Amino acid sequence: METAEKKIILQVDHLKQYFPVKKDSFFKPKAYVKAVDDISFELYEGETLSIVGESGCGKSTTGRAILRLDEPTDGKVHYMGQDILGLNKKEMRKLRGDLQVIFQDPFASLNPRQTVKQILNEAMAIQEVVDKPKRKDRMLELLGYVGLSAESLDRYPHEFSGGQRQRIGIARALAVDPKLIICDEAVSALDVSIQAQILNLLKNLQKQFKLTFLFISHDLSVVRHISDRVMVMYLGKVVEIAEKKELFDSPLHPYTQALLSSIPVPDPTLKRDRVILKGDVPSPIDPPRGCRFHTRCPFAVEKCKQEEPPLRELVKNHFVSCHIAEDLPV
Amino acid sequence: MLMFILRRVFQTIPVIIGVTFVVFFIMQLVPGDPAVLLAGEGASKETIEAIREQLGLNQPLYIQYFEYLTNVFRGDLGVSLKNSQPVLDEILVRLPITIELAFFSIIITIVLGMAAGIISAVKPYSLTDVSVMLVALLGISLPSFWFGLMLMYFFSVKLQVLPVAGWDSLLHVILPAVTLGAGGAAIVARMTRSSILEVIRQDYIRTARAKGLRERIIIYKHALRNALIPVITVVGLQFGALLGGTVLVESIFAINGLGRMIVDAIRMRDLPMVQGGVLFASLIFVTVNLFVDVFYRFFNKRIELN
């Protein structure tokens, strides 16, 4: 990507998403799951930014908060300069035409009683993007883009395989001419050979329609394949953001390093020094003080237990939140 | 947990007030004037009017209701129109009888129902299963008054092994309790069966099999405890139906319990008696449901935590 003409399409500032936890006593203070705890980042037009992390890190919650599927607790989200969180229902509905989402389980997100034709028609009708008489042609065009035949129109979701259903989900997202698509674990449920087909499709569509992707995934190999930039999250915080190659070749945060070295690589000749993290991710209700990773970090020093590390630009365009990133063994 | 119990107890208060409200106003819709009934046939207009005045029946309905309600909270349920006894005393005499009947009936519902359900589920679609489920279907379909009469005819009249009616010994309990518990047992049996069959498909049952456990242990130790969780709810609901059933069963077997008292009181338009009886019946029901809820919560802690 050429840095010169980068235009910000989505700006997220100090986003927080707390979910209250049921109390089991009058006397305990009200507790919250701090699913997303003060994160900021921007998304440039036409790029793919991936959010990676393990379950409970807040990656999916971030996507949902941006779309206001759950109302964020605090923070600002600007889409093309417009404050999304300040929009009323009607304005928000209009904006949903620009912001689309593709979920992990296409079967759960497609109405089983609607044919593909009805599904696509509904999407277009809500956003009023295509005049009624032209919709049929538009549907056929969309099916063409995602590699489904024209006969698919009159069939129901259960008649399709998992990969084909994901194609329907993509066609529905495309139906309203979106600018930004949030892919929430969009290929995670698919077998590798099908996953490859969908990844290729997403890449081609991005080129064709100049789409911007926010790609949420736990699978680092997939992220490596599809992203321009990658953001790593841990327990509701951003720990590292960098361009893909930079992040994969020289990760700065100990968590990113451990994450990368944990992936099983399909190459038995590759013998690596593996960093295996000890223990489990702590509870997001009562996250550790200081750096949230310090309880599992092999390099943690006293400062890490006390002070929360800020996200700082250590190398150009490479941000990391670690007190001791400079002094880590490579 | 304590929070939960307290919350549930508080929730029962509006329910009970609602019950008094419904009972009070429905009784107003029933044709017949209690004052006329009380005065007896051929009483003069003045006498009826006097009785009305004395009972406060001339006041607007809402005032009658609020007076009734405040009295209830003071523990005063009024006096019977029929024999001028305090309603509370009348109820307290009969309540133990009905509770005893309900207790034995629910035991029959639970024991018979679960046993039948388990027997069925161990070998699904076998001859045993099909026969047990057929009997259960009969149990649901047969009206209890007919079933009660049949039992009475067979065991008391023909075989003469059990007393026909009355409420003197434990032997007297058997027929009414079976009559009352049978329908519930049938429902519990079907519920237990389907719940076990559902649980048997779970991953942890496969784990238990992979451990080399015997099928019997798998059912009793691993499947049953999980399968019974939904059954508890059904038992709670059955208790309500059972209370309703006491009205019929007590009449058939001539048992002087709460149910029969309510029926008699309705026939007599003995308004305070009906209200008192229904109020107590709903109190029992609400209490039992409270227990079921707490029990269910205890059995299924995971619900809260997840």
Added chain:
Amino acid sequence: MNKKNKLILEVKGLKTHFTTKRGVSKAVDGIDFTLHKGETLGIVGESGCGKSMTSLSILRLIPSPPGKIAGGSVLFKGKDLVTMTEDEMRKIRGNEISMIFQEPMTSLNPVIPVGEQIAEALRLHQKMGKKAAWEKSVEMLKLVGIPSPEKRAKQEPFQLSGGMRQRVMIAMALACTPEVLIADEPTTALDVTIQAQILELIKELQTKIGMGVIMITHDLGVVAETCDKVAVMYAGNIVEHASTEQLFANPKHPYTQGLLNSLPKIHEDQDELITIDGSVPSPYNMPAGCRFASRCPYREDICITHQPNLINQSDGVKVRCWKYTDEWTGNRDKEGVI
């Protein structure tokens, strides 16, 4: 490899069929493999290829009806598990052959303390007393790396994290020191850092106990890191069987090649992934010829009409493909179709 080690498990022509209203589904359709002491065999394939049914068939745990072992044998130390009585089979399960499953969340009984779930196998197979079994189960929890095992043993599964539950499953499976451990997608439901822990743990305990491991997985990365040899399954058949090094260095079957190609690589950039077109044939209606033929870029006439056998190659690799036989014409290549 472990050629000198003792052969413990030999699967020959195993067939598992499911009879439903739609017809007979040949989930496992004649597969062969062997497992030696201390060795790890990977069975890899995509959903519906029959890999999980294979593992369940070995312990005769397939849901029956509708499932049924329709043929073949599973020789465990010379005895055929397929023809054993149910009583004899139960003595093997959880004792000499153990299994761990994919979903640690649902594979443990939610209302029984985890210590008891481990102890019951010990009481059953090792005839241990209540106290001894409990102590051993605490010891097992410690062995699989669960902190404060005495406390954890008394807890119910919902009080444990996913990674810990899978450790409990492993403790349970290994409590009676089995000779074979079947691990059916043991890390699929776990996060990568936890997956790394669990795979490491299995490897470590394998060395300690000396058991043979069958690793069922869809993840070729897991295969590369844990297995000595691999069987690739497709539509109920093994299509390729090779040592792990051979399989990754020189995949022979077009399906194996396709599978490896379609993986996004973590250490290099690719513009486009190479995909396998089409989809798996219906298990109710298998084609007469090679089951992969409809998706295969090398397809010739014989592939459509006749099913190839799993044939030994000179390098010890077995592959089920006409391309490696004398019947292969290679005409398509010459015509430059590919």
